[in-house]
Amino acid sequence: MTARKILTIFGTRPEAIKLFPLAHALDADERFVSRICVSAQHRDILDQVLQIAGVVPDHDLNLMRPDQTLDGLTAALLTGLGKVMDEEKPDWVVVQGDTATAMSGALAAYYRQIPVCHVEAGLRSGNIYHPWPEEVNRKVIGTIARLHCAPTETSAAALTRENVDPATVHVTGNTIIDALQWVTKRIGDEPSLATGLADIEARFAGKRIVGVTSHRRENFGGGLEAIADAVRRLAARDDIALVFPVHPNPNVRAVMNGALEGLNNVALIEPLDYPHFARLLDICTLMLTDSGGVQEEAPALGKPVLVMRETTERPEGIEAGTAKLVGTDADVIVAEANRLLDDEAAYSAMARAHNPFGDGNSSARIADLLASS
Incomplete structure (x- = not known):
């Protein structure tokens, strides 16, 4: 053959x-x-x-x-x-x-x-x-x-x-689940692959980590500004810290750096390589994202996802309860994040939902x- x-x-x-x-x-x-x-x-x-x-x-x-x-x-x-x-x-x-x-x-x-x-x-x-x-x-x-x-x-x-x-x-x-299992095993075999977040983990010791990613084209402008506002308002809590790998697109960086630089509870960092992003998923309490892949990856590690988009082409996560569509209204993002951070039953319901991917x-x-x- x-x-x-x-x-x-x-x-x-x-x-x-x-x-x-x-x-x-x-x-x-x-x-x-x-x-x-x-x-x-x-x-x-x-x-x-x-x-x-x-x-x-x-x-x-x-x-x-x-x-x-x-x-x-x-x-x-x-x-x-x-x-x-x-x-x-x-x-x-x-x-x-x-x-x-x-x-x-x-x-x-x-x-x-x-x-x-x-x-x-x-x-x-x-x-x-x-x-x-x-x-x-x-x-x-x-x-x-x-x-x-x-x-x-x-x-x-x-x-x-x-x-x-x-x-x-x-x-x-x-195949993203194949990839996540592969990289998780690699990190287990070679912990040095994902030690680059150690300083951030030490800086925010004792706080719950909220991971943030945002880069969708349809959110450029007002959507990104609202997401930045939501992150700024959540950062007023003293019991959490937000770790935000900022996409290199200038449309994203201009908004996020302008709104969030200098906030004590926000770490604006360079995009993470794959092992370090897997580490962020592992240490975070929940993810705020407009990404598609994160909607699939985070539930595999039992982490709830708030999807900062108006629609999703991945309704399975919404239906399974691992993710919730919150759009780009800052009030809604803040309210839903606070609900998961403050309501143990609401958090557990999402964290324990079956990953359908x-x-x-x-x-x-x-x-x-x-x-x-």
């Missing part, structure tokens, strides 16, 4: 986290020749994941530019990824999630009639502007893909409602599907 050549494409930190377990699985499997192409839609924070995961790209497009427009990025992605596909001539192209890199990779593969495997398929919010532009990116990929690896039954059902052939839709779980074996399932499809 001839080994199948798989070209896996990603460009951002979240994609790298969710695809490195699959890259490991493919590389170790004699059924495949595994090739990796990164767009570097993110650069430094992508490289952090590649380094810890031991993934060396075969192609690096290095496309990150300051103040890059979505159309300019998409044009560069289409032509750059197309050239890689023409060179590699893969049997399958694998993309993950909802980024411009994933959408452009799927489209470039379609232009060449190369079948596409979509990892984390079927997530839908029902609003093309929330999350933006991710909702449309996912719908484009969903139209093109030949193999849809849905993380949950809910996401699989969303695809069948869009008339995707049910024979091409498979519930695999989410996987069991750590998603990459093996996807590899088997690539071999048999």
